[in-house]
Amino acid sequence: MVRPHWVASVVVSLLVSVSSVGALAFTQSREYNVHYVKVSLATTATMCAASLSVFLLLIGEQSDSAVYIFSVGAFSLCILVLMITYALVPMPLYIVVAICFSYSIVFEILSAVLIPTLTATVVAVRALLQLCVHLVGLHTRVMTEIGMRNTFFKVGQSLMVRRDLEVEKQLKEKMIHSVMPPKVADWLMATTTEEDDDSATPLEQRKPSTSPRPSQMIFRPFNMHRIENVSILFADIVGFTKMSSNKSAEQLVGLLNDLFGRFDYLCAKLGCEKISTLGDCYYCVSGCPEPRPDHARCCVEMGLGMIRAIGEFDEDTDESVNMRVGVHTGTVLCGIVGTKRFKFDVWSNDVSYANKMESTGKPGRVHISEVTHGFLVDHYHMEEGLPDLNRKTYFIRGRKVAQQMSSRHSWPHTIGSAETGKTIDTRKISCPSNQPGDIEEEEVAPMLPPAHRHSSLSTLNSSRKDSGIRSRQSSMQDTMLPQAKALRFNNNVPVYVSMWEVNIIKLLDMPTPLYAQRASGYCSSYTSVADTGRSSGSSLRGYSIFVDPALMLNESLSRLRHLRKQSDLQMIRCIQQDACTTDYFIRPPVNPVTLFFHDEQMERNYRHRLHHRDLAPTMASASFTTYFDIFVALGFYLAIMFACFVLFDTPLSWLLFCLFATCTHLCIFMLCIREILATRGHWVADCLAQIYRYCTEWYPWHVVGLVLVSLPIGSIFSNFTCAGVLSTPERTNAFCYVVFVSLLHFSNFTQLNFWLRSMLATCAGVVLALLVGLPACPCPLKDPARNVTQPMVISEHGVELPGVSFHRDSYSCNQSAIYEIVLHVVLNTVLVWLLNREFEISYRLSFHGSAMAARDEQRIQAMKNQADWLLHNIIPRHVAEQLKNTSKYSENHRDAGIIFASIVNFHEMYDESYEGGKEFLRVLNELVGDFDELLSKPVFRNVTKIKTIGSTFMAASGLNPKLRRENPHPFTHLYELMDFALTMQQVIENFNQNLLEFNFVIRIGYCYGDVTAGVIGTTKLYYDIWGDAVNIASRMDSYGVPGRIQVPEHCLQVLQEMYVFEPRGSMYIKGKDNMNVHLLVRKKDKVLYRILPSTHRTSLPATAAAEDKEKTPAAAQEPLEEQQQPQESTSVSCEKEEEEVPL
Structure with missing residues (x-):
């Protein structure tokens, strides 16, 4: 029924x-x-x-x-x-x-x-047990929420970092490729770091990998390739010296940057590779490093385009300069020499001959060699020139195929406005032509619209005193960042908005925040608020007086809350757009049975970092999870112990077990308290720290954790007696209450393997079923129909229950009651299995997300360090920092030191009959690398390498205002530069000991004076210095004595305090007439720098403080026109027909 x-x-x-x-x-x-x-x-x-x-x-x-x-x-x-x-x-x-x-x-x-x-006692105990359930439930809920949110955040962070990593990689590649060809850049970047994944070394501690790492290496890494059928173009500005005679150094830098920007634009369009600029000399190649069949035509078209471009330049600037272009085709060695301030360059006798083709050419004409003539296939009208060494030469008169002439094109530069402070981008991007027959006249001769005539110098002619080289956006902005326009920010920004808030707003506008960050870092695609205020004629400081500080604070906080919300939404969108994220949560990267990570290395890291102390502890950190689990276990154990004490008798076994369990909990609790205090510096390290570290290792912690998680159920079973538990139904019920609640405690300690915890819970449930179901305790009454009515005592503490009538067989020995208990044991055990599995998956996912995010952060930091290392090898660090904020750099330096050091007999060693001359350049690379290593020494911190020109090494000192202010003497940098020159002589002597039957001879020219430092170029950024002192230092080298250091007479007033000189007499110096020069004899013994009081320092004319106050040239300074070694060397030189006019 x-x-x-x-x-x-x-x-x-x-x-x-x-x-x-x-x-x-x-x-x-x-x-x-x-x-x-x-x-x-x-x-x-x-x-x-x-x-x-x-x-x-x-x-x-x-x-x-x-x-x-x-x-x-x-x-x-x-x-x-x-x-x-x-x-x-x-x-x-x-x-x-x-x-x-x-x-x-x-x-x-x-x-x-x-x-x-x-009864009231049972109700109170049940209430206490309910609190235990809530404690475990709250602990479970809180840690689950923390784990899920931490996993979500870490996965989102990992996805964003991974996406930013790709953008960073692309940005880095574009930046590197703007400096050197991709093939060379790939090799260079492969040698700068060992592994991106494992690289997390700070930039200051990183060593350039171009130095020999393994001790068994004889030479440094060297990348040099011999390529045949390469056309080389040299172009020199005719009349530039005359033009520069009435221009300041700042204006000359601006003019060169404008003109060379046009040449860079032509290079990119016509398939040429720009090599470098030497003063006003520009040279490039075609067919190198990537071969192409139309290399000769590309260079000829480049030369014709340069002639047309300089004609437009004359129209824009009302100048009268022209181009002399020479082209030769042959074999070159291309690669990188040196480890600092390196650049892609070419070497060979054919390069020297191309330079000669330029110097023997005519203004406004392209002068080509007989070899180049053979590659042109009758595309041009030519006339023969004067033969050179029995080799014919030709001048290009025009094209045989008439082409449609175009109107003026937009050149890749910006037009600045001093009145508005805004920048108008006039660039029209077009892809380079890589097809042999696609060179058109409109690509060769781009023209500016008539309405924009003379506008390219609007910045130079403006009255702004802080314009630097030019008021332009960074030249890398458009060439490297196709989306740079997305980073432009409205100039109508409230003046009380701080710059870092503007940066955050910009980052949030971009789909990839790091992209904007790197763009602002390398490319300076925006103008600072302060700079905008100055350029618009408004005073930032004066305007901000009328802003209420409280209003500023409230609005800033509201903006920050909005920005934080936008950042969270952006991360959510990033996760939603990633198709693999859903699979990550549905199918986590763990074994479905053991829950071990598929990646063995990840599993080892998980076990090793199980209790790793985080640098920034949070609720998701492993240490917090450990402490929380232990505190919950202690509270849970005390509640269960109290319940057992109230409900049951206290046998000796229970008392002994409670003593052991209490001591165990107290010891673990004290270790945790000690560790917490130690992390806050309130406890010195002792043996307890070693005990804690040992106990929190993988296997010892499993032993400790399993003991702690089993103590509550152990205290219950230790209290079990047939007379004390199964004698009455109330006691049996109470026993089941505490056992069911204690089973939940096995879901604690999520750091333990879920199999062990779940198996212990199962064992505890089986023990309960066996104790209740098996006839271990015989039924006291054999007559199942006999009713018993008697007062019941639940415990020995005097708690009396009312008399009840029950059938003993109907409960204690009734199968239906046993089935009921077994059913609920199974349900509770299954719940514990489910919870343990889900909690461990969640915990492992959180760890995996954190590990992946940390790995990606390390990778992107490594790539950032890599890109910064390369950037600082192109541009000095202090210059790069200024470029980040102002997008321009031009600065005057008073009393800066300059040296030119030439290996005068390198051409005697160089021989292309052996390995095409490659091995001789390897020797040069080793020597220059030894010079570069000197720059890493603290004693030469004021010395900066500028560049190498063939076998000539150029360096300067006093170009970093911050270092000059820290120097103990105003001329410390000049002394360091002279010491550097003396050390170079020692390096040569040591280097010669390893050479067989050949000794290099170094010749050094030294000078100091006022110079202008700046960054020039559009597709390739070059840091260089210009000024009369630079030219004199070059002449001191060219007219110097091999093996000696030569200085002009005016340097003695500073240097003779530290060094001994001998006069060489008066001699003719090109561009300077007769000059008195001196040769260094030696450094005075035991002479220390004289430290002057600060009041005396500021009164000297050559101080860094005065240098910082003046950012624009006070007088015209002549750019470097002859920065090369003697003509008989294999390096490149650009000779001038005009005399240099001192400014």
């Missing part, structure tokens, strides 16, 4: 099942993301109502055994509902806590009212 309550139970179960299936199906719809809280509330309410509805079964129930069985089953069901709500229902924490506590209160009230066998 079917009992009446069964029908109700089946109906309620069906309703709960249907609602659960419906909620599960609704989770697959798009609307669930909007209404998930409502769905969760409805599901939780249904589950709670269904579990509370079981109390209706007690209405009219007369069987005492049924009441006892119901009490245990209802309490177990309450535990399941609470843990499911805490652990699995997606709702805000405050709603979950409110629902769970309300449910517990209602449940205990109904139990106290409808279950007459519950």
